[in-house]
Amino acid sequence: MKLLLFIVFTFVILQCQGKPLDHSSNGYQRTMEDIKKEIAGYSEIAKEIINLAVHGKAQNRSYERLGDFVDTIGPRLSGSRNLELAIQYMYKALKEDGLENVHLEPAKIPHWERGEEWAKMVEPRNHSIAILGLGGSIATPPEDITAEVLVVTSFDELRRKSQDAHGKIVVFNQPYTNYKETVKYRTRGAVEAAKLGAKASLIKSITQFSINSPHTGAQSYEPGVPKIPTACISVEDAELMARMSSRGTRIVVTLRMGAKTYPDADSFNTVAEIIGSKYPEQVVLISGHLDSWDVGQGAMDDGGGVFISWEALSLIKELGLRPKRTLRLVLWTAEEQGGIGAEQYYQQHEANISNVDLVMESDDGTFMPTGLAFTGSAKARNIMKEIMKLLKPINITNVFENGGGRDIENWIENGIPGASLSNDISKYFWFHHSQGDTLTVQDPVEMNLCAAIWTVVSYVVADLEEKLPV
Secondary structure (H helix, E strand, C coil): CHHHHHHHHHHHHHHHCCCCCCCCCCCCCCCHHHHHHHHHCCHHHHHHHHHHHHHCCCCCHHHHHHHHHHHHHCCCCCCCHHHHHHHHHHHHHHHHCCCEEEEEEEEEEEEEECCCEEEEEEECCCEEECEEECECCCCCCCCCEEEEEEEECCHHHHHHCHHHHCCCEEEECCCCCCHHHHCHHHHHHHHHHHHCCCCEEEEECCCCCCCCCCCCCECCCCCCCCCCCEEEECHHHHHHHHHHHHCCCCCEEEEEECCEEEEEEEEEEEEEEECCCCEEEEEEEEEEECCCCCCCCCHHHHHHHHHHHHHHHHHHHHCCCCCCEEEEEEEECCCCCCCHHHHHHHHHHHHHHHHEEEEEECCCCCCCEEEEEEECCHHHHHHHHHHHHHHHHHCCCEEECCCCCHHHHHHHHCCCCEEEEEECCCCHHHHCCCCCCCHHHCCHHHHHHHHHHHHHHHHHHHHCCCCCCC
C-alpha cells in the first residue's frame, strides 16, 4: 500500500512540472505577486536582449539578412521553384547559425501560375488596364473575353442590377473601409458575378492608396457556381470606369488571362529549435510564413515576420541563454493559399497540443512596433502585461486584444494562448500583395525594435517556471 501511494504521489508531482497549478487543489498556489516577482527578475536579461538587438553588434542584422534573402530569391508563390529555393536557403542558413534540430516537415500545397495576362479598354477608346489575376483563377478562353462592362459598388447593387449582369464583365468599384471588411469583394467577387451570368469579374484592389498598381490575393470559387476569370485592377482604373459609366458611356473591355492550376506540389514547413533545459518537450512556437505572392519581393509579407522570428533565436543563442522550454521556430509554407502548410503541421502535431505553451506569429508587418496582441485567459493576459513591462527601455509595453494569425489559429481555437506583433500598419496595405512589396518599404531600426520585443516575450515565456494558464 505504501508503495502504491508513493507511485501515485510521484506521478502527480511529475504531472505538475512545468504546468499551471490546479486551481482546485488544496496545495500551495502561486499568487500573481509571486509571478510578478519572477518576471521582474528578467529585467537585466531583457536589457541585454534589447541592447544587443537595438544598439549592439546585432543591430540591423534581421534587415540585412532579409535583404540578402529577397534579393537572391525574389517572390515565392506556393508551388513555385522560387519557394522551394527559399526553403533550401533557409534550411542552410539556420544550420549555419548553429540552431538545433533544423529540419523540414513535408506538406502538400497548391500550385497555380498566372501566365500571360492583360486587359484593354476598346470602347469608347483604347486604354491599357493594369491587372493581377487572383490566386486560383481560371484562364480566359483562347479567343479572350471581349464584353461590355457593368460597374457596381457593392454586392447589393449587383443584385439590384442582376438583369444587366448577364454576359458582362462586372467591375467592382467598392469603397475601401478597412481590409477585413473590404476584402470580401476580392474573395467572393467572381462567385457573386458568376451567379448572375457574368463572363468575368474585375475587382478594385483592396487598398486605400494607389499609384496605378494592382494588388493580387486569394479568391474562392463556390461549388455549383460557374467559374469565371477574375483579377484585381488598380484603384485608378476602377474609378475611371465608374466615372465613365455614371455618365452613361458604354465601356467594352478585352481580357486575356493564361492562368493554370497544376496538381498539388511537395513542399515543407521549415523548423529550427533551441531545446529547453528543463522541460524540453514543452514548446513556445514562434513563426512567420516563408511563401509570398508572385509579385514584388515578399519583403513585407512576410519576409519581415520570418526574419525577426529567426532573429529571436539568434539573439538568445548569441547571449548564451537556454530557456526551460523549447523555443521552436516554424517558417510556414503556403500561408497565402489559406494557411495550407500550417494546417498540415497542426494535424501532424495535434496529439501533443498539451505541451504547447504559447504560439506566436508575425504576419502583419514589421514597422514601428506598438506592442503585443494577445489571446488567452485573463490570468495569462496579466502575465503577458508583466512581461511587456520588461520592454520599458524602448517604451513599447502595450498588450492589445486579438492576438493570432492564420497559421496559428487552429492552436488558439483549441485553447492555446496566442500572440502576434502589433505595429503601425497605416501604410501596410499600400504595398500588400503588390509589386511594391520590396525591401524598400522596410526600415532596419524598426525591425530591430520588433526583434527585441519578439525575443524578450518568447524567451521569458519559455523560461518561466510554469506554463501560461489556459
